[in-house]
Amino acid sequence: MDVSCEVGGLKLKSPLIISSGVWPFDPDLWRSPYTHGVGAICTKGLTLHPRDGNPGIRIWEVRGGLLNSIGLENPGVGGFVREYLPKLKDRDVPLIVNLWAGSLEELKPSMEILRDFESDIDAIELNVSCPNVGEKDHILRERLSELSSIFSCARRLWSGPLWVKLSPMSPQVISEALIAQEEGINAVVLANTWLGMAIDVNREKPVFERVTAGLSGPAIFPLTLRLVWEVKERVSIDVIGCGGISSWEDAVSMFLAGASAVEIGTITFLEIDAPAKILSGIGSYLKGKGYAYLKEIIGKAKGGRV
Ligand SMILES: Cc1cc2nc3c(=O)[nH]c(=O)nc-3n(C[C@H](O)[C@H](O)[C@H](O)COP(=O)(O)O)c2cc1C
Secondary structure (H helix, E strand, O other), rough: OOEEEEEOOOEOOOOOOEOOOOOOOOOOHHOOOOOOOOOOEEEOOOOOEOOOOOOOOOOOEEEEEEEOOOOEEHOOOOOHHHHHHHOOOOOOOEEEEEOOOHHHHHHHHHHHHHHHHHOOOOEEEEEEOOOOOOOOHHHOOOOOOHHHHHHHHHHHOOOOOOEEEEEEOOOOOOHHHHHHHHHOEEEEEOOEEEEEEEEEOOOOOOOOOOOEEEOOOOOHHHHHHHHHHHHHOOOOOOOEEEEEOOOOOHHHHHHHHHHEEEEOOOOHOOOOOHHHHHHHHHHHHHHHHHOEHHHHOOOOOOOOOO
């Protein structure tokens, strides 16, 4: 059974990518046995300068998922390439840098730093969708021309695989994906967390200092599946499904809807061996259905490969 995949300019042994923000930089975790079933790992979102993240409670469990307000705590792009990247050289899976691309001013110098390490980085995923930093209005308002400049600047500065991770709450996610395609981006990741909130009834206050936080986990799966379906209908570049995938059935549904690969995050907190289990389920499904290659089912729910 061939479960390898080609996605957004990368060849992966498995279509299961660990999504940004859930896998520590500890080099031991970037090698077998922890990477069993893993196709690639995205780093925590990096910003130009180091960030401490948000104050107060940062993680809160809810039914069917998790709310987080980490606020992009990270060592900065420079800190990452100096402190962590050298230690990850012996990893046995590709490394995808998740780069916060909130503004052109911040993106350009960040990309210039990363460019010097092009041979150590397998892809860049531009994060234009984190709900836990800056004004939330940023991801809720129309900003096609701003995104177009961000994507084209990144494309000019990075010749390797380049992906963008969009917000599921954008009022125009299809237009944003089309702009990514026009600007030469290799794949769109759909999507990031959804804005939610929680109230601590004992304190009679919102749980999070910023009030709102990002919802991930099984609760959001049908929402992201619908996004993948709708966007893949309109773009020819690869789409990567991300949001709530917790079982092999979820992953297979994403492939059938048109995703070329999937990213998984929250489920790995519950089961660190989730990628191995999900990959084995995908393999059994393909075998049972008589398929030799994973690519045979991509977009199949629409009546053929898309
Ligand atoms: C604790 C935590 C931290 C996250 N940090 C980032 C981040 O730094 N950059 C990013 O693009 N997404 C981040 N995400 C979003 C995930 O990468 C993923 O898009 C989202 O959780 C949906 O997938 P899931 O339901 O499989 O977790 C984070 C999610 C969680 C739960």
